[in-house]
Amino acid sequence: MEKKKILIVDDEELFTKLVKLNLEKTGDYEVRVENKGSQGLAAAREFQPDLILLDILMEDMEGGEVAAQLKNDANTKDIPVVFLTAVVKKEEVESGCGVIGGRPFIAKPVSINELIDCIETNMYRL
Amino acid sequence: MKIKLGYKILINILFIIAMLSLASIFAISYSLEKLQQDRLKTAEVLFAKSLSEKLFREVIESKVSVITSVLFEEKKLREEKIEYILVFNEKGYLLSHTYLGAMPREILKLHDNFSEGEKYRIKKIVSKGFFVYDIAVPVMEGIKEVGTLHVGIKGSYVENLINAAATSFLIVISIVTVIAVFLSLLMSAAIVRPVTKLNSALIKVSRGDLDTNIEVESKDEIGELGASFNKMTADLKSFRDNLFSATKYTESIISSMVDALVVVNPDGEIRSVNKSTCDLLGYREEELAGKEFGLIFAREETAAEIAAEVLEQIKDPALLISRDFRITGINGAAVEMLGRKKKDVIGQFCYKVMHGSKDICHPLLDKCPILEGTQENKPCVEMHPHFDEKGNRVMINAAAVPLADSLGSSMHYLHITRRASNGYLSRNGTLEETGRLAQELKKYARKMAETIEQKLVFDKTGLQRLTELGSVKNLEVQYKTKNGENIPVNFSASVMRDNDNNLVGVVGVARDMRQTRALIASLERSTSELRDLYTDLQNTHEMLVQAEKMTAVGQLASGVAHEVRNPLGIMLQGVNYLESRLSNSQEDISETLATLKESVRRADKIIDGLLDFSRFTKLELQQEDINSILENSLVLVRNQFKVENIEIIKELKSGLPGVLADKNKLEQVFINVLLNAVQAMPKGGRITIRSYEKKLGDDKNDTGKIVRDNFRIGEQVVIAEFEDTGIGIPEENIGKIFDPFFTTKGPKSGTGLGLSVSRNILQMHKGLIYAESRYGKGTKITVILKTAGRG
Numbered sequence: 010m011e012k013k014k015i016l017i018v019d020d021e022e023l024f025t026k027l028v029k030l031n032l033e034k035t036g037d038y039e040v041r042v043e044n045k046g047s048q049g050l051a052a053a054r055e056f057q058p059d060l061i062l063l064d065i066l067m068e069d070m071e072g073g074e075v076a077a078q079l080k081n082d083a084n085t086k087d088i089p090v091v092f093l094t095a096v097v098k099k100e101e102v103e104s105g106c107g108v109i110g111g112r113p114f115i116a117k118p119v120s121i122n123e124l125i126d127c128i129e130t131n132m133y134r135l
Numbered sequence: 136m137k138i139k140l141g142y143k144i145l146i147n148i149l150f151i152i153a154m155l156s157l158a159s160i161f162a163i164s165y166s167l168e169k170l171q172q173d174r175l176k177t178a179e180v181l182f183a184k185s186l187s188e189k190l191f192r193e194v195i196e197s198k199v200s201v202i203t204s205v206l207f208e209e210k211k212l213r214e215e216k217i218e219y220i221l222v223f224n225e226k227g228y229l230l231s232h233t234y235l236g237a238m239p240r241e242i243l244k245l246h247d248n249f250s251e252g253e254k255y256r257i258k259k260i261v262s263k264g265f266f267v268y269d270i271a272v273p274v275m276e277g278i279k280e281v282g283t284l285h286v287g288i289k290g291s292y293v294e295n296l297i298n299a300a301a302t303s304f305l306i307v308i309s310i311v312t313v314i315a316v317f318l319s320l321l322m323s324a325a326i327v328r329p330v331t332k333l334n335s336a337l338i339k340v341s342r343g344d345l346d347t348n349i350e351v352e353s354k355d356e357i358g359e360l361g362a363s364f365n366k367m368t369a370d371l372k373s374f375r376d377n378l379f380s381a382t383k384y385t386e387s388i389i390s391s392m393v394d395a396l397v398v399v400n401p402d403g404e405i406r407s408v409n410k411s412t413c414d415l416l417g418y419r420e421e422e423l424a425g426k427e428f429g430l431i432f433a434r435e436e437t438a439a440e441i442a443a444e445v446l447e448q449i450k451d452p453a454l455l456i457s458r459d460f461r462i463t464g465i466n467g468a469a470v471e472m473l474g475r476k477k478k479d480v481i482g483q484f485c486y487k488v489m490h491g492s493k494d495i496c497h498p499l500l501d502k503c504p505i506l507e508g509t510q511e512n513k514p515c516v517e518m519h520p521h522f523d524e525k526g527n528r529v530m531i532n533a534a535a536v537p538l539a540d541s542l543g544s545s546m547h548y549l550h551i552t553r554r555a556s557n558g559y560l561s562r563n564g565t566l567e568e569t570g571r572l573a574q575e576l577k578k579y580a581r582k583m584a585e586t587i588e589q590k591l592v593f594d595k596t597g598l599q600r601l602t603e604l605g606s607v608k609n610l611e612v613q614y615k616t617k618n619g620e621n622i623p624v625n626f627s628a629s630v631m632r633d634n635d636n637n638l639v640g641v642v643g644v645a646r647d648m649r650q651t652r653a654l655i656a657s658l659e660r661s662t663s664e665l666r667d668l669y670t671d672l673q674n675t676h677e678m679l680v681q682a683e684k685m686t687a688v689g690q691l692a693s694g695v696a697h698e699v700r701n702p703l704g705i706m707l708q709g710v711n712y713l714e715s716r717l718s719n720s721q722e723d724i725s726e727t728l729a730t731l732k733e734s735v736r737r738a739d740k741i742i743d744g745l746l747d748f749s750r751f752t753k754l755e756l757q758q759e760d761i762n763s764i765l766e767n768s769l770v771l772v773r774n775q776f777k778v779e780n781i782e783i784i785k786e787l788k789s790g791l792p793g794v795l796a797d798k799n800k801l802e803q804v805f806i807n808v809l810l811n812a813v814q815a816m817p818k819g820g821r822i823t824i825r826s827y828e829k830k831l832g833d834d835k836n837d838t839g840k841i842v843r844d845n846f847r848i849g850e851q852v853v854i855a856e857f858e859d860t861g862i863g864i865p866e867e868n869i870g871k872i873f874d875p876f877f878t879t880k881g882p883k884s885g886t887g888l889g890l891s892v893s894r895n896i897l898q899m900h901k902g903l904i905y906a907e908s909r910y911g912k913g914t915k916i917t918v919i920l921k922t923a924g925r926g
Contacts, residue, residue, distance in 0.1 A: 023709075024705045024708060027711075027712055030712050031708060031712050034715055066697055095698075095704065096693045096696045096697055096746070117700045117703065118705075118706065118735055119704060120707055121708065121715075
């Protein structure tokens with residue numbers, strides 16, 4: 010089975026590194042990491058991932074802005090995006106993976122199993 | 136008989152004149168006769184003498200013929216007055232005479248010798264048809280008497296002379312008398328006229344015509360009298376005018392007075408009223424005059440009712456006590472203090488009710504202010520130790536004021552008690568302070584006693600009381616109009632006495648208080664509106680402050696969440712990675728990693744709570760039954776109560792009205808409160824959970840008077856209460872327990888946000904949560920909710 014391509018855009022380097030390690034260890038995912046919003050945009054066009062994990066609060070560019078630009082680009086508009094955030098209540102995002110305002114969210118901190126569940130849930134959603 | 140002054144004077148003057156005339160007539164007639172004799176002496180004696188000298192030789196020689204012719208000659212010359220001439224010789228023989236016929240016999244007896252030196256002799260001879268004055272002279276030769284010569288002067292001649300003189304004199308006197316009478320008439324008129332004038336003027340004056348004036352014509356005493364009279368009437372007039380205008384002035388003051396005036400005589404009858412009184416009461420003045428004073432008062436109350444009314448105005452426990460120490464009146468505060476029913480206390484001996492003593496002479500009562508007061512008949516205040524409703528020993532000031540005797544023996548003392556200090560009397564309560572409080576109480580008691588005395592002026596024996604008091608000031612009483620309408624007035628009255636201290640009457644003044652009352656009422660309305668506005672403003676302000684706080688806390692929470700959760704995320708991922716690398720034999724590491732994950736979760740939960748607190752989540756309001764919410768909450772925490780050995784007592788009232796609430800949020804609040812209670816009772820205890828409904832505003836410290844809350848007095852609410860027997864909250868902390876992050880439980884036990892969140896939830900429900908606590912005894916949390924109608 011072909012590996013799924015995941016792009017993680019988050020300015021927490023250590024977090025992205027550990028998630029990449031954990032995901033790739035399963036053998037099911039090919040993971041690319043970007044620590045800046047702008048670079049995330051470029052990477053998305055170039056890497057053409059099956060799903061993007063996008064942090065909302067980043068220093069150079071907000072996750073919402075990145076998502077909007079992805080939506081505006083014909084090359085990236087169909088790629089599913091799951092937001093990562095620390096500023097939601099757990100109750101609002103069921104078991105670390107939920108929907109707020111029609112958009113999928115993962116609430117930090119999240120265990121790897123919850124993360125994988127969430128990726129799999131949203132992978133084929135359009 | 137009344138004779139006019141004028142006649143009196145006239146009669147007197149006439150009498151005097153008559154007397155004078157008579158006297159003068161007598162005097163004059165006497166002197167006329169004398170005058171005539173003198174004249175006879177001089178003229179006729181001289182004639183006789185010269186005749187005798189002429190004839191002495193013829194007499195000596197007795198030449199009778201010669202003598203006779205001479206005599207006839209002489210007689211002829213004086214025929215009209217001479218009756219006869221006779222000559223006697225020295226021997227007394229009639230030598231010659233002038234009679235032709237028979238001569239009267241009296242003539243012959245005329246001869247008489249003269250004594251030596253005697254010049255003449257006059258003799259009045261009166262007989263029948265014969266009346267003469269006989270003049271006799273001696274005929275002398277040298278010094279020798281040779282004979283005598285007699286000349287008879289006709290009496291009629293002499294009489295005629297006198298009569299003529301007398302007649303003319305009488306005429307004169309008559310004329311004088313007439314003139315005198317006339318003058319006296321004029322004089323009496325002159326005297327009498329001013330007197331008459333004065334008299335008629337006086338009559339006029341006495342009839343009140345003070346414009347009478349007398350023309351002063353003369354400058355004599357009568358004139359002075361007239362002037363004095365004029366001055367007197369002028370003075371009298373000006374005095375009367377002054378008096379009149381002063382009376383007028385007073386009358387106009389009284390009639391134009393805004394206040395209603397009433398004057399009462401000592402018999403209690405209305406003597407006069409002014410226009411304001413008439414206008415106020417709708418009576419005419421003559422309808423009120425002579426009526427009983429009480430007519431204008433609306434006094435249906437008996438003395439006891441009035442006294443009870445005043446008694447209720449006293450906030451402190453107060454009693455009315457009779458002369459024989461029975462309780463005759465008691466107010467609500469005293470009933471509360473004694474904890475007995477009013478009807479069980481009235482009529483009982485005060486010492487028995489207050490102290491359980493059988494006798495007033497009991498040694499326990501040596502501090503009885505009534506006994507002290509009786510001895511000196513003056514207000515007295517004493518301190519008693521006393522136990523309050525919670526069984527604490529406190530000092531009580533008790534004051535007793537003797538009331539006026541006229542209130543009767545059933546109202547003899549006013550007895551008021553008050554705590555000697557605001558809190559419990561401690562060692563720091565100084566003597567000065569308690570002394571001051573005692574004096575304050577005494578003053579207050581005296582003032583209230585006066586109020587009772589003054590108010591009671593208006594029962595049946597009111598006037599007598601007023602007489603005793605001398606005056607009453609600014610009493611709030613009611614007038615009764617002719618139509619029976621009651622008008623609130625501010626009444627003052629004082630007793631009028633004359634110089635001898637006799638009661639003259641009572642003058643009372645009343646001011647219509649309707650406008651003032653209306654003004655006060657509208658002022659009160661405005662005040663309450665203002666208070667409501669202020670409350671709203673305060674609420675808005677509080678909400679704004681709260682919102683601002685929330686915003687700030689929200690921002691903080693977001694920041695903290697971001698900053699803390701990212702590292703937590705890293706840690707969790709790291710732990711996950713390490714777990715994936717572990718072999719089965721490394722259990723100790725696996726356990727450590729599990730602990731690590733749990734720690735991450737706990738930290739995460741704190742962030743959750745923080746976020747929860749900062750969010751304004753919308754409530755899902757539905758009509759709920761508070762009892763079922765309480766039950767649900769209890770189910771969730773019941774195990775913990777069991778573990779901590781806490782007894783649950785439920786006093787839930789059934790059939791309560793529903794509340795409009797978010798069931799889940801309210802459960803969250805109740806669970807929070809219950810868990811706090813568990814934590815407050817580490818050694819076990821008891822929690823009482825109550826639910827009931829009530830109308831706000833019944834008691835003093837009730838919700839509805841607190842500015843901040845969402846309720847109004849009189850609102851029907853549902854209340855949930857949680858009362859524990861835990862450690863309680865120190866007084867200094869009670870205001871802080873609803874603040875965010877305030878906790879006494881230490882960092883491991885909670886977030887410090889529970890009660891803060893609870894308060895927010897209640898605020899969103901437009902409800903209220905508050906705490907009461909006594910440190911060391913326990914805490915009571917009260918939750919008040921608006922009703923949603925009976926469900």
